[in-house]
Amino acid sequence: MTFPVLDLNSVILSSIGLALTLVLVLLVFGAYQQKAPVMRWAGGLLTLGGGYSLYFISRVVDMDGVRPGYAALAMTLAALGISIYVNGIRMLRGYRVYRYRSLLVMTILLSCNTVMLNLHAPVRWLILGNLFILVWVFVYGCRSLAGYGTDFVAQVFWLCCSLFASLSLWLVFLMLEVVLADEADLASFLAWPVHAYMAAATVLVLMAVTSLLLLVMNIRTQAGLQAMATMDSLTGTLNRRGLQDSANRMQAVSQRMALPMGMLIVDLDYFKKVNDVYGHLVGDVVLTSCAATIRSALRGGDVIGRYGGEEFCILLPNTGEQEAMVLAERIRRTIEKTPVSIAGVESMHDDTRAIKCTVSVGAVSSETVGYALDGMFAAADQNLYKAKQHGRNRVASNMELLMTQLPREISRPAKRHARVIA
Secondary structure (H helix, E strand, O other), X not given: OOOOOXXXXXXXXXXXXXXXXXXXXXXXXXXXXXXXXXXXXXXHHHHHHHHHHHHHHHHHHOOOOOOHHHHHHHHHHHHHHXXXXXXXXXXXXXXXXXXXXXXXXXXXXXHHHHHHHHOOOOHHHHHHHXXXXXXXXXXXXXXXXXXXXXXXXXXHHHHHHHHHHHHHHHHHHHHHHHHHOOHHHHHOXXXXXXXXXXXXXXXXXXXXXXXHHHHHHHHHHHHHHHHHHHEOOOOOOEOHHHHXXXXXXXXXXXXXXXXXXXXEEEEEOOHHHHHHHHOHHXXXXXXXXXXXXXXXXXXXXXXXXXXXXXXXXXXXXXXXXXXXXXXXXXXXXXXXHOOEEOOOOOOOOOOOOEEOOOEEEEEEEHHHHOOOHHHXXXXXXXXHXXXXXXXXXXXXXXXXXXXXXXXXXXXXXXXXXXXXXX
């Protein structure tokens, strides 16, 4: 291979400076973000910088060149640092982290290098052994970075994976060069110009990958904050703000496409008595359990949110009054037949194992009240009040109003037809 001649000492010194600068950035970032993976990256880069520093010091001190023992130890530290860095990537991805693999990499390299140096093994095998371990570490990093899906975060992971893969391929080509080189060229292997490129490329790739992964962490943090702003932490449903945003979007789509939109407001009957008799911890369990039961009875596109203290609102796309009434009745029966287990609640001191709950439901659709959200919420509230007034554990809707509208719709074409005949 023919490369432009570079000052290896300057390149290595610059790489050490970049690695230490990146470590400082990670230490500052780790104080505010996910600390565990960031600390792994910082530790890996610091170890890599230590390997580069050992190689640089040995070149400066030993005027005859770097001795193979120092070079092997520097390679061991570099491989260990990259392995620790990859473990940080796996921690960010949520994969299982094998801590012993970093120690295994260091142990294998130290053992093989020590044995081959003491036995005066051929230089070719010594070089190939070190390069093979380094290629394995980068391939392991590629596997950990492989993205899934088509969203932006997955594309970022694929970009990081391609950067690691480029270094792996470069090392494979270097191994082929070592295999094809003669003994005279291998004797000066440590002075090959490619080492300057590899040292700089490794640090630059790790710097780019780190920047991209920090971007991913920032995106996830923003998504988490957005979820906290629109989700109810107790029941896992939308809160009032998230419910209003979803209702606005559904109303706009339904009205534009002339599709009916339904709405249910579900209220837990006698919930105040549950808090008074069993305590607020049991009340929280009842709310969480009922929310999960309601969610299991919904269809794919339905949206549920916590409307008030013990009230849930359900938005139903492409759903008329009749379908909303059927779904509301299914929810009512499911809640009635599913007792809430409270056996594990710490505040319970009696033998009560489960509580039977019922709900009252107010159903409405755009077929009877129009698409205005304020009107739909008001009508659903009014129907809920009607269900409570008639004894609770029942569903109330505007079916009567819909039935009175149907004869009018049928009679209008008949009257027009009569005029034509006349």
